[in-house]
Amino acid sequence: MASDLSTALGRGDVVSSMRTSLKAVAKTVARQTIGRLPPRASRLAGKLACEGGTPVRDIRFRPWADYHSGNRLAWSTLVGPNLRSIFLKGVEGLPQPRAMEFADKWAARCDCRYGLLLPHGTDALRLALAAVFDHDGLEYGGEVIVPNFSFIASATAPLDRRFGIALVDVDPDTLLLDPKCVEEAIVPGKTRAIMPVHLFGQPADMTALVEIARRHNLKIIEDAAQAHGAAWETGPVGSLGDAAGFSFQSHKSLSCGEGGILTTNDEEVFDRAYRLHDVGRSRVGRERWDHHTLGWNCRPTEYQAALLLHRLTLFDRQQAIRQENFARLSQLLREVPCVEPLAVRPGVKRHGMYMFPLRYRSAHCGGAPFEDFLHAVQSEGMPIHRAFSTTMSAQPAIQTLRAKRPQYVRVLPTPVSDRAATETAFIPHGVFLGSASDMEEIAAAVRKVAQHFCGRA
Numbered sequence: 389m390a391s392d393l394s395t396a397l398g399r400g401d402v403v404s405s406m407r408t409s410l411k412a413v414a415k416t417v418a419r420q421t422i423g424r425l426p427p428r429a430s431r432l433a434g435k436l437a438c439e440g441g442t443p444v445r446d447i448r449f450r451p452w453a454d455y456h457s458g459n460r461l462a463w464s465t466l467v468g469p470n471l472r473s474i475f476l477k478g479v480e481g482l483p484q485p486r487a488m489e490f491a492d493k494w495a496a497r498c499d500c501r502y503g504l505l506l507p508h509g510t511d512a513l514r515l516a517l518a519a520v521f522d523h524d525g526l527e528y529g530g531e532v533i534v535p536n537f538s539f540i541a542s543a544t545a546p547l548d549r550r551f552g553i554a555l556v557d558v559d560p561d562t563l564l565l566d567p568k569c570v571e572e573a574i575v576p577g578k579t580r581a582i583m584p585v586h587l588f589g590q591p592a593d594m595t596a597l598v599e600i601a602r603r604h605n606l607k608i609i610e611d612a613a614q615a616h617g618a619a620w621e622t623g624p625v626g627s628l629g630d631a632a633g634f635s636f637q638s639h640k641s642l643s644c645g646e647g648g649i650l651t652t653n654d655e656e657v658f659d660r661a662y663r664l665h666d667v668g669r670s671r672v673g674r675e676r677w678d679h680h681t682l683g684w685n686c687r688p689t690e691y692q693a694a695l696l697l698h699r700l701t702l703f704d705r706q707q708a709i710r711q712e713n714f715a716r717l718s719q720l721l722r723e724v725p726c727v728e729p730l731a732v733r734p735g736v737k738r739h740g741m742y743m744f745p746l747r748y749r750s751a752h753c754g755g756a757p758f759e760d761f762l763h764a765v766q767s768e769g770m771p772i773h774r775a776f777s778t779t780m781s782a783q784p785a786i787q788t789l790r791a792k793r794p795q796y797v798r799v800l801p802t803p804v805s806d807r808a809a810t811e812t813a814f815i816p817h818g819v820f821l822g823s824a825s826d827m828e829e830i831a832a833a834v835r836k837v838a839q840h841f842c843g844r845a
Contacts, residue, residue: 431443431444431445432444432832432836433836433839436764436767436768436836436837436840437764437767437768437769438763438764438767443767443768443769444768444769444770444829444832444833444836445768445769445770445829445833446769447769450769452771452818452819452822452826453818453819453820453821453822453823453826454818454821455641455643455706455817455818455821457821462698466698467694467695467698470694470698471691471694474486474690474691474694479690480689480690480691481687481689481690482687483674484505484687484688484690484693485690486690486693486694486697487505487687487688487690487692487693488505489693489697490503490505490693490696490697490700491503491504491505491649493697493700494634494649494651494696494700495626495649495651497617497624498624498625498626498627498632498651499623499624499626499627499653500626500627500651500652500653501652501653501655501658502651502652502653502654502655502657502658503649503650503651504649504650504651504658504661504662504665505647505648505649505688505692505693505696506647506648506649506650506665506686506687506688507646507647507648507686507687507688507692508635508637508646508647508648509541509613509633509634509635509636509637509647509648510541510544510545510548510633510635510648511633511648511665511686512632512633512634512635512648512649512650513541513542513545513546513583513609513611513613513633513648514545514546514548514549515633515650515661515664515665515686516609516630516631516632516633516650516652516657516661517529517532517545517546517549517551517581517609517631518549518660518661518664519631519650519652519657519658519660519661519664520581520607520609520630520631520654520657521580521581521607522660523549523550523551524681524682525548525549525550526550527550528550528551528552528795528796529549529550529551529552529580530551530552530578530579530580530581531551531552531553531554531575531578531579531580531798532546532551532552532553532554532579532580532581532582532583532609533553533554533556533565533570533573533574533579533581533582533583534546534553534554534555534556534583534585534780535555535556535557535558535564535565535566535584535585535587535805536555536556536557536558536779536780536781536799536800536802536805537558537563537587537776537779537780537802537804537805537808537809538585538587538611538776538780539613539776540780540783540785540786541611541613542583542585542611542780543555543780543786544785545611545633546581546583547789547796550796551580551581552578552795552796552797552798553796553797553798554573554575554579554798554799554800555779555780555781555786555797555798555799555800555802556569556570556572556573556800556802557569557800557801557802557803557804557805558802558804558805558808559593559804560804561730561731561733562590562592562730562731562732562733563587563588563730563745563804563805563808563812564584564585564586564587564590564591564592564593565582565584565585565592565593565597566804567593567596567597567600569800570582570597570600571600572800573798573800574600574604574606576604579604579606580606580607581606581607581608581609582597582600582601582606582607582608582609583608583609583610583611584597584608584610584611584629585611585613585614586610586611586612586614586615586618586625586740587614587745588614588730588740588742588743588744588745588814589614589615589616589618589641589739589740589741589742589743589817590615590618590730590732590733590736590739590740591615591618591619591620591625591628591735591736591740592620593733593735594620594622594628594629594735595620595621595622595735598622598628598629601629607629607630608628608629608630609629609630609631609632609633610625610626610628610629610631610632610633611632611633612625612626612632612633612634613633613634613635613637613640613648614635614640614740614742614743615634615740615742616634616640616641616642616703616740616742617641617703617707617738617740617741618736618738618739618740619736619737619738620735620736620737621735621736621737624738625740626651627651627653630652630654630657631650631651631652631654631657631661632650632651632652633648633649633650634648634649634651635647635648636648636649636692636696639816640742641703641706641707641710641740641741641742641817642696642699642700642703643695643699644691644692644693644695644696644699645692645695646692647688647692647696659671660681663680663681663683664681664682664683664684664686665683665684665685665686665687666683666685666686666687667679667683667684667685668680668681668682668683669683706821707741709820709821710741710817710820710821711739711741713819713820713821713822713823713824713826713827714739714741714744714820716824716827717729717744717815717820717827717830717831720827720828720830720831721746721831721834723831723835724831724834724835724838725749725752725838726748726749726750726752726753726761726834726837726838726841727746727747727748727749727813727834728746728747728749729744729745729746729747730745730746730747741817741820742817743775743814743815743816743817744814744815744817744819744820745775745812745813745814746772746812746813746814746815747808747811747812747813748761748811748812748813749811750811752838752842753837753838753841753842754838754841754842754843755841756841758774758810758811758813759774760841761837761841762774762813764837764840764841765833765834765837768833768836768837769833770829770830770833770834771815771816771819771830772813772814772815772830772834773813773814773815773816774812774813774814775808775809775812775813775814776808776809776812777809778809779802779805779806779808779809781797781799781802782809815830
């Protein structure tokens with residue numbers, strides 16, 4: 389009886405699995421068939437999709453390009469066998485041969501002598517600060533200047549090591565750290581470092597910031613979490629300060645789900661960072677029970693490194709495709725006044741193209757609120773999203789800390805950042821692995837929405 393029941397259950401699982409597979413095949417066939425049919429021209433000028441009209445793009449049948457396209461083939465031929473080898477050999481962590489291999493390769497790309505693979509980008513920033521200052525985090529470490537328009541890790545990484553933060557304004561054209569605001573924020577004897585954030589993939593004005601740091605005897609830790617492959621006129625991102633931190637979190641253009649890397653050209657900084665990430669062990673000798681300094685376990689797994697090594701082989705080709713489509717969309721959107729792509733400074737030698745950031749101009753869209761505009765464009769099938777909805781100083785966590793420990797948070801006037809939080813949108817990097825016609829549809833959808841809203845004004 390029990391045997392019959394098990395057999396029946398087993399058959400049920402097989403039937404369920406077959407049904408799931410058939411549904412997946414049917415969905416793929418539908419996408420391939422319907423997606424290849426010429427879309428109706430009426431979608432470009434008819435009623436808005438959010439009001440019952442035909443969307444410019446039906447993403448059920450014509451999904452956008454994706455960073456993970458081709459994963460199935462890569463899994464069966466490259467990634468799967470590699471991860472299986474790690475699993476079977478049992479070398480899933482120390483001595484980290486793959487982690488060190490990737491770290492060396494990434495450091496070389498950044499014109500750096502040293503790289504240290506870590507579990508998260510935030511780890512890279514906090515260990516970079518601790519290593520640059522040889523700071524154990526057990527007492528106040530001074531103040532780090534940080535832009536007020538960024539992801540919150542730019543603030544929490546210094547706070548984690550008991551550095552205070554001074555939140556300053558950004559440049560109105562690029563939304564990157566404004567050198568003039570940095571200089572105004574410096575307090576002699578208190579300010580110790582500048583943390584420029586290469587937001588959306590564009591390098592900050594490192595020529596000006598390095599000069600300010602030199603004159604005031606400050607250190608620079610680059611927050612390069614979003615700037616893979618970017619370069620300023622003086623060199624690649626990751627090599628422009630005393631140390632830098634990149635992220636390999638799942639949304640990044642180079643990803644392993646979660647991960648980060650610290651880069652530096654300073655051997656002492658690298659040695660300190662190594663000890664900090666490996667519970668105080670020296671990288672020379674690496675004796676298991678010898679702990680020379682305070683340290684933590686911030687070691688990544690070999691599975692993370694294996695994914696990164698594979699995806700690194702695809703990175704240059706993907707960046708070339710992104711670059712072509714970034715330029716194409718920038719040109720197309722010049723004809724659509726309700727959105728304005730952020731400026732790219734002349735000193736930018738290479739954009740990281742993590743996101744395509746846009747300012748929304750409601751005056752050119754019938755005065756429609758930002759959220760209404762986003763809803764309408766998204767309903768047309770477009771992959772446009774709101775960027776940071778508040779500045780870091782307006783985040784509840786920072787406000788609570790400021791009230792509780794005011795000595796750790798200083799907020800300067802940031803009108804540009806405040807406004808940016810009300811009008812900045814972005815298109816993610818995966819979309820730019822698509823085609824020229826994809827870029828034309830994005831522009832067409834924005835134009836359609838603007839025309840409808842302007843017609844009602």
